[in-house]
Amino acid sequence: MTATTADLDLELPVATLLRTGTAAAHTSAETSQGAGWLTRGELDKEEYVRFLIMLYHVYHTLEQALDQHASHPVLSPIYNPTLLARTAPLYSDISYLLDTPPAALPEHPLFSELQTSPHPALAEYTARLRTLAAAPNPAPLLAHAYVRYLGDLSGGQVIRRRVAKAYGLEDEGGEGVRFYQFDKLGGGGEAGLGDMRKIKDWYRDGMNSGVADDKDLKVTILAEANKAFELNNGLFASLKAPSSPPSSPPSPSPAEPISTTTPQQSTHAPMEYEKDDKKKSEYPIQVPSTQQDSNLISVSSVAAFIIAMGLAHFVLVIGGFTGAKGWEKLEAVQRWFEGLVQ
Known part of the structure; x- marks a missing residue:
C-alpha cells in the first residue's frame, strides 16, 4: 500500500x-x-x-x-x-x-x-x-x-x-x-x-x-x-518461465541476514538498494541454543562469534572484496562461521 x-x-x-x-x-x-x-x-x-x-x-x-x-x-x-x-x-x-x-x-x-x-x-x-x-x-x-x-x-x-x-x-x-x-x-x-x-x-x-x-x-x-x-x-x-527447474537450491543473497536457524531464505534481491545500507550491527545473527529450555549463549559460542567476525574482517580487507569472487569469499566466511556456532 x-x-x-x-x-x-x-x-x-x-x-x-x-x-x-x-x-x-x-x-x-x-x-x-x-x-x-x-x-x-x-x-x-x-x-x-x-x-x-x-x-x-x-x-x-x-x-x-x-x-x-x-x-x-x-x-x-x-x-x-x-x-x-x-x-x-x-x-x-x-x-x-x-x-x-x-x-x-x-x-x-x-x-x-x-x-x-x-x-x-x-x-x-x-x-x-x-x-x-x-x-x-x-x-x-x-x-x-x-x-x-x-x-x-x-x-x-x-x-x-x-x-x-x-x-x-x-x-x-x-x-x-x-x-x-x-x-x-x-x-x-x-x-x-x-x-x-x-x-x-x-x-x-x-x-x-x-x-x-x-x-x-x-x-x-x-x-x-x-x-x-x-x-x-x-x-x-513479461519474463517467460524457465524451461527447466534449477538443478540445486540457490544460495542465500549476500544482502540477507546471516542466520543459522532459518531453514529457508528469500532469494529475491533485484533492487535491494536500501537493505544493504544498514549497518552490519543491525543484521540479526541468530545463534541456536544447545538447550531446549534455555536461551543463554555459551561462552564458547560468544568467543567463536568474536573470532569469526575478526577473521572475516581480516579476510575481506587483505583478500579484497570485489565482483563475483568477492561474494564467494563472503559466503565462504559465512559458512565457516556457521560451522563454528553449531
Whole structure:
C-alpha cells in the first residue's frame, strides 16, 4: 500500500522519504516471480538476453532524457554519465551474449523484434520516460534514475554474481556482465562494494541538494518513484518461465541476514538498494541454543562469534572484496562461521 500525503513527513530529506515511501512497491517488485527467476539466475539464456534488451531500451530513453536536461537544478546534482550511464555496457553485454558484432546487433532477430514490436510493458515504460522528458518540469525523471541506478549498485551486484555463474561468464574477464560494473567515484578502477556505497551516498546527497525543501516536489517525486517500481514490475511480469527447474537450491543473497536457524531464505534481491545500507550491527545473527529450555549463549559460542567476525574482517580487507569472487569469499566466511556456532 502506497503511503498517502497525510502519512508523509515532508520535513525529511527526499532520499529518506523515498526509502520509506516506496517500501511496499519495492517489496512487491523484489518478491515477484519474474524477479526471482532473474535474481537466482534461472532464466533461459535467451530470455535473460531479452530482459537485457528491454533494459537497454529503458536506459537509452532515460539517459537521453537526463542528457537533455543535464542543467536542470533538480537533475544536475546527480548527473554523471561517465560514472552511471548503463546504455553502452548493456549494448556490450547483449552483443557478447548473442555472439554478434556491435554493428550487426540491430539486425539480430531478438534485438530487432523488441525494437519494432516492443512488449506492452516496455512500451509503457519508455513512453512514460519520454512524456516526462517533454514535460515543462522534467524533475520527476529523478525518481526513475533513483530506482534504476541505486538498484544496479546494490541488488544488481547479487544478480551479477549469479548471472555470471548461470551463464558461464565467471572466467570471461568481465565480458557479458559489464552492465553490473561501475568505476570508482572520481575514477581509478572498478568499484568494489565499499566504493559503491560511496557512490550511493553521493547520489543521495545530490538528490537532497536538488530537491531541497520543496515539499510539493517531494510528493511528486515519491509518486513517480512508486510508478517506476510498478513499471519495473511490468518488465518482470513479461519474463517467460524457465524451461527447466534449477538443478540445486540457490544460495542465500549476500544482502540477507546471516542466520543459522532459518531453514529457508528469500532469494529475491533485484533492487535491494536500501537493505544493504544498514549497518552490519543491525543484521540479526541468530545463534541456536544447545538447550531446549534455555536461551543463554555459551561462552564458547560468544568467543567463536568474536573470532569469526575478526577473521572475516581480516579476510575481506587483505583478500579484497570485489565482483563475483568477492561474494564467494563472503559466503565462504559465512559458512565457516556457521560451522563454528553449531
